[in-house]
Amino acid sequence: MKALIISADNFEDTELLVPYYRLLEAGMEVDVASMGKGTIKGKHGYDVTVDKTLGEVNPDDYDLLILPGGKAPETIRREPKALDIARRFFDMGKPVSAICHGPQTLISAGLLKGRRATCYKTVAREMKDAGAIYEDNEVIVDGNLVTSRQPSDLPAFMRETMKKLAS
Amino acid sequence: MKALIISADNFEDTELLVPYYRLLEAGMEVDVASMGKGTIKGKHGYDVTVDKTLGEVNPDDYDLLILPGGKAPETIRREPKALDIARRFFDMGKPVSAICHGPQTLISAGLLKGRRATCYKTVAREMKDAGAIYEDNEVIVDGNLVTSRQPSDLPAFMRETMKKLAS
Numbered sequence: 001m002k003a004l005i006i007s008a009d010n011f012e013d014t015e016l017l018v019p020y021y022r023l024l025e026a027g028m029e030v031d032v033a034s035m036g037k038g039t040i041k042g043k044h045g046y047d048v049t050v051d052k053t054l055g056e057v058n059p060d061d062y063d064l065l066i067l068p069g070g071k072a073p074e075t076i077r078r079e080p081k082a083l084d085i086a087r088r089f090f091d092m093g094k095p096v097s098a099i100c101h102g103p104q105t106l107i108s109a110g111l112l113k114g115r116r117a118t119c120y121k122t123v124a125r126e127m128k129d130a131g132a133i134y135e136d137n138e139v140i141v142d143g144n145l146v147t148s149r150q151p152s153d154l155p156a157f158m159r160e161t162m163k164k165l166a167s
Numbered sequence: 168m169k170a171l172i173i174s175a176d177n178f179e180d181t182e183l184l185v186p187y188y189r190l191l192e193a194g195m196e197v198d199v200a201s202m203g204k205g206t207i208k209g210k211h212g213y214d215v216t217v218d219k220t221l222g223e224v225n226p227d228d229y230d231l232l233i234l235p236g237g238k239a240p241e242t243i244r245r246e247p248k249a250l251d252i253a254r255r256f257f258d259m260g261k262p263v264s265a266i267c268h269g270p271q272t273l274i275s276a277g278l279l280k281g282r283r284a285t286c287y288k289t290v291a292r293e294m295k296d297a298g299a300i301y302e303d304n305e306v307i308v309d310g311n312l313v314t315s316r317q318p319s320d321l322p323a324f325m326r327e328t329m330k331k332l333a334s
Contacts, residue, residue, distance in 0.1 A: 013211065017181055018188050024322035025189075025329075044180065044211040155191035162192075 001165060002029045003064040004057065006082055006105070012070035013042035014151045015099050019066045020048075022158050026165075028064075033057050035079060043070050054081040059088040064165060069100025069120060069150075077108035086111060090144065095164035097146040099157055103127060106145075116142040118149050168332060169196045170231040171224065173249055173272070179237035180209035181318045182266050186233045187215075189325050193332075195231075200224050202246060210237050221248040226255040231332060236267025236287060236317075244275035253278060257311065262331035264313040266324055270294060273312075283309040285316050 003023045007016055016032075023030050031051040034040050039047040059065075065086065067073065076082045086109045089096050098106055103119040104126070106112050113131035118140045128134050139148045139156040146164060148157035170190045174183055183199075190197050198218040201207050206214040226232075232253065234240065243249045253276045256263050265273055270286040271293070273279050280298035285307045295301050306315045306323040313331060315324035 013180070014184055014188075014213070018185055021181075021185050021321045021325070022189065022192075025326045044213065046181070046211065154188045158188070159192045 001027075001063045002031070002061060003066060004059070004062040004085075005030060005032045005066045005068065006034070006054070006076055006085065007032065007040060007048075007068050007070075008034050008072040008075045009040050010071035011040060011042045011048075011068050012100055012151065013044040013046045014154065015068035015070065015102070016042065016048060017046060018154045019068070019097070019158060019161070022162075023064075023066075026162065028165075031057075031062075035075070040072075054079055054085070057081075057085055059085045060092075062089075063094060064161070065089045065094065065096045066161075067096070067098035067102030067105050069102045071101070073101040073104040077105045083109040093144050095144050095146065095161065097157065097161040097164075099148040099153065100150055103147055107132075115145055116140050117145060117147040119147060120149055168194075168230045169198070169228060170233060171226070171229040171252075172197060172199045172233045172235065173201070173221070173243055173252065174199065174207060174215075174235050174237075175201050175239040175242045176207050177238035178207060178209045178215075178235050179267055179318065180211040180213045181321065182235035182237065182269070183209065183215060184213060185321045186235070186264070186325060186328070189329075190231075193329065198224075198229075202242070207239070221246055221252070224248075224252055226252045227259075229256075230261060231328070232256045232261065232263045233328075234263070234265035234269030234272050236269045238268070240268040240271040244272045250276040260311050262311050262313065262328065264324065264328040264331075266315040266320065267317055270314055274299075282312055283307050284312060284314040286314060287316055
């Protein structure tokens with residue numbers, strides 16, 4: 001089993017690192033993808049090595065997509081290749097887990113219309129405008145889609161993400 | 168099941184937060200204990216609420232003790248009550264998981280003599296001097312004791328910690 005995390009500089013550190021370490025704990029391979037190679041730096045200063053550029057990613061190689069929050073999604077959502085990757089996961093019905101500002105990438109990809117989802121409170125307005133059925137809950141599961149609001153939701157977020165992988 | 172995390176200011180953020188969220192994901196209750204109430208702040212700026220002072224802790228209420236690293240253990244190891252709590256976990260054969268500088272508290276409590284263990288590389292000398300059988304590995308399990316070296320070992324550290332809880 002293989003997971004893909006898409007992020008960029010100014011990611012919310014725990015929202016990337018907690019899923020990253022959790023998936024490795026479960027014996028999965030995890031690739032981090034971003035615009036360029038090298039490292040990306042979190043808001044709290046953690047450096048994470050980039051395994052692949054967005055252009056190098058073949059979404060068919062992965063079983064799960066994780067979209068952490070922070071300020072990174074504001075950059076990621078402007079990358080057509082990132083939106084294409086997200087769309088391919090949805091087309092194939094593969095699990096996509098997005099937390100905090102992470103769902104912004106799914107909004108830009110036009111993937112949330114009619115879907116139940118949550119996000120960081122300041123993103124709620126644009127999530128509703130994108131046609132999502134927004135709910136203020138620690139985790140919302142709708143088919144392949146798992147969403148949460150903030151770092152304190154990480155336990156519920158990862159519990160539901162791990163269930164998707166087991167099913 | 169209930170876990171206790173003992174730490175203080177300048178903890179290594181991921182070494183506290185990754186186990187904290189992982190145990191909550193598994194449905195456990197988790198208390199954070201420190202010298203005083205309020206919050207403690209990690210090296211990277213994360214604030215964590217303190218649930219109990221060391222004096223309020225009854226170790227018999229818990230099934231697992233976690234000792235994260237960073238600079239916090241330098242403070243914790245000078246607290247006689249923290250050493251007593253660690254000794255009680257060992258007396259009862261309950262799981263104790265310590266990472267990075269976390270084992271310094273166990274060194275000060277005199278609990279590592281003849282035990283296989285690992286730690287952050289700069290702690291290795293004093294671990295050996297305390298009579299431990301030091302090994303440079305991502306995780307070392309010796310009876311109730313689980314030890315790791317650094318944040319990148321967190322997947323192995325939590326995998327073995329979760330196994331202890333299941334056994």
